[in-house]
Amino acid sequence: MLLHDTAIIFGRYARQTLRSRFAMLFGVLMPLLYLIFFGPLLTDLPLGARGSSWQVLVPGLLLQLGLFGASFAGFSIIIENGAGIVERMRVTPVSRLALLLGRVLRDAALFVFQAVLLVLAAVALGLRAPLGGILIGFAFVALLTLSLASLSYALAMKVRTPQEFGPTINAVSMPAMLLSGLMLPMSLAPGWLDMLSHFMPFRYLVDAVRDAYVGSYTTSSMLYGVVVALGLTVLAVTVGTRVFRTAGA
Amino acid sequence: MAIISAARLARTFQTKHGPVQAVRGIDLTIEAGEILGFLGPNGAGKTTTLRMLTTLLKPTGGAATIAGHDLATDPAGVRRASGYVAQSGGVDPHVTVREELVTQGRLYRLTKSQAIERALELADDLGLAELLDRKTAALSGGQRRRLDIAMALTHRPRVLFLDEPTTGLDPGSRADLWDLVRRLRDEHGTTVFLTTHYLDEADALSDRLVIVDAGVVVAEGTPSALKLRYGGSIDATLQDTFLAVTGRGPAPADTTPVAV
Helix, strand or coil: CHHHHHHHHHHHHHHHHHHCHHHHHHHHHHHHHHHHHCHHHHCCCCCCCCCCHHHHHHHHHHHHHHHHHHHCCCHHHHHHHHCCHHHHHHCCCCCHHHHHHHHHHHHHHHHHHHHHHHHHHHHHHCCCCCHHHHHHHHHHHHHHHHHHHHHHHHHHHHHCCHHHHHHHHHHHHHHHHHHCCCCCCHHHCCHHHHHHHCCCHHHHHHHHHHHHHCCCCCCHHHHHHHHHHHHHHHHHHHHHHHHHHHCCC | CEEEEEEEEEEEEEECCEEEEEEEEEEEEEECCCEEEEECCCCCCHHHHHHHHCCCCCCCEEEEEECCEECCCCHHHHHHHEEEEECCECCCCCCEHHHHHHHHHHHCCCCHHHHHHHHHHHHHHCCCHHHCCCEHHHCCHHHHHHHHHHHHCCCCCCEEEEECCCCCCCHHHHHHHHHHHHHHHHHHCCEEEEECCCHHHHHHHCCEEEEEECCEEEEEECHHHHHHHHHCCCCCCHHHHHHHHHCCCCCCHHHCCCCC
16 A cells, blocks of 8 residues: 555656656756866866766765755645645545655655766766766665655644745755765865764765765775665654654644 | 544644643534534634544544544544545645546545546536646636535545635635535435534534534534524524624624724
8 A cells, every 4th residue: 555655646746847847957957057167176186086076076966966955845845735735635545654755756756867967967077987886876866865855844844834944954954065075075174074074974975975986885985875874764754754644733 | 323423522732832722622423414514713623623533633632433433543444434625625736637636536545447437427526527627726716616525525435524615705606515515415415514604604504503612612503593592582693693602792883993
């Protein structure tokens, strides 16, 4: 039943996304601008990393895409709540977990699609990376969007107004971006900043994807990245489902 | 055999300013096939009660059964037995009538072909057949309401909960909706539990009224029994009866603010 219900909810929201080219492409705009106007600045800088500067920047931009895209996913549910759509679904026997999973799987599919576009643009600009590493990068984008979108929907069900939701997300996502070293690796940072960044879970994800992009699949960074990404996903989906089950309280 | 029964059903919300008792303890018994008008001033606890009876909100006290299913232990059974139309409806403006009806059928676990068939059946029955390929944003208020109700009838529920179903409708659409509610009861034996602020509507439609105020039931009976008891005579208006029951007398004429 969970699979059946999830497929129905996923289908509903996937159709909505497919109807809007704007929704499909908008998320890729910001990382694309970074790629084109910021990426070339790095090509001759000593980044202290293996591989080219693109192999350092593109993993960061992929996770930036997921971070900003998925954390704002909750906006749609604030609008739906206003129209009574969520309650209308909650009085049917549909699985509560499916109400969340159908939505976040649509988000994951959307952002992985945008990530593919971003990587294609990066290849055109000079990125060269092993195919296995690129695929691993997409898997991390999927896990990151699953977890962040779940938390975003949970928050949106709690705060219920865009005026509270928008600033809260901004306040969380900006420091998250800076502290995880998405733009430049934290190995360049002074000791205190490097240490601080270890408290930011996304740092482990970006380190893992950077390793994947230079073909190092069996490093400790990769192990930490996988563990943190999976742990975050399980935690976020659990929190999200709990909120969908008891919403309205 | 009562199809809805509630005993001491209560809900307290925890807020920053301390607990708020939205519903203090509602006792209800509704017979199968009844049309029940659930009245009360704004803030009396009508919507909170409805949200509890439809499993959207967990009661903080008391118990209820709907069509033999216990609210606390068998919410899935309650959901299968009842349909609910919220004040705001609940359809997406960018989705077509057909897609909403079919998806709703699928959420009630119909197969794809059953869901398509049921959507056509409901559209025929509720006068939506010509509108199937319109987006719901393009429907009139009355058409929207009929769609909301069609969605709630997808699984042929034995009980239908309607929260202020005619608010904002023109007189013609209201009359259509009244006919629809009566027809549901007469043809399918559906029990209808509706809230309204329109006392003429409650009078015309309901077999029985329950009036709540400050989270408890303050009066119940047939419209004429209530008029006789609280309004002073069977010819009293339901308006005067309602005001007498809820203790809010009509405002004296001279307090009307003067336009400047």
